[in-house]
Amino acid sequence: MSAESAVPEGYGVRAVRADEWRAVRELRLAALLDPVAHLAFLETYEEAVARPDAFWKERTEGAAEGVRERRQFVVEDGDGGWVGTVTVLVEEAGTRDFFGGIVERRQGHLVGVFLRDGHRGKGVGEAMFAAALEWARGVGVDRVRLFVNEGNGRAAAFYRRVGFVGSGVTVEGDEGLELEYVLQSS
Numbered sequence: 211m212s213a214e215s216a217v218p219e220g221y222g223v224r225a226v227r228a229d230e231w232r233a234v235r236e237l238r239l240a241a242l243l244d245p246v247a248h249l250a251f252l253e254t255y256e257e258a259v260a261r262p263d264a265f266w267k268e269r270t271e272g273a274a275e276g277v278r279e280r281r282q283f284v285v286e287d288g289d290g291g292w293v294g295t296v297t298v299l300v301e302e303a304g305t306r307d308f309f310g311g312i313v314e315r316r317q318g319h320l321v322g323v324f325l326r327d328g329h330r331g332k333g334v335g336e337a338m339f340a341a342a343l344e345w346a347r348g349v350g351v352d353r354v355r356l357f358v359n360e361g362n363g364r365a366a367a368f369y370r371r372v373g374f375v376g377s378g379v380t381v382e383g384d385e386g387l388e389l390e391y392v393l394q395s396s
Contacts, residue, residue, distance in 0.1 A: 241324035294325035318354035
């Protein structure tokens with residue numbers, strides 16, 4: 211699993227802190243307004259904006275630095291603004307995934323991938339994924355997967371560029387087929 215990617219000048223990548231729920235909420239809402247959000251996320255802007263503060267606090271605390279089951283990473287620009295995010299979930303063998311399938315092996319699952327316009331194509335996404343993959347290796351995961359909608363070519367191209375390959379596994383989603391992409395340790 212290759213995760214080598216330097217953080218571009220003017221950016222930083224780090225895990226969220228438990229008290230940053232307001233910023234987590236704002237970035238998620240921005241992601242859900244992206245033109246391809248209906249292909250990329252399992253919730254709508256309307257659903258997310260209606261959630262109470264307690265939901266966002268719990269969500270952030272559950273993926274903050276120090277938590278071993280999941281970790282949310284953010285990219286900050288030079289002004290400290292959040293411009294991107296990815297969350298790594300550690301899936302244990304025998305548990306059910308988002309689509310109701312049984313997880314066959316312990317693995318990481320990347321979800322909630324988002325990078326604001328204006329920050330794409332600069333190596334920022336690559337650096338964000340490198341941090342997520344490094345953390346996954348650190349908690350003993352040697353296989354990481356993600357799902358991408360068959361209609362989300364922009365995301366699929368990025369995932370292939372950073373080393374993910376199609377596994378051949380597909381699941382039916384609300385907006386068509388979801389394709390599993392995987393990255394194994396080498």
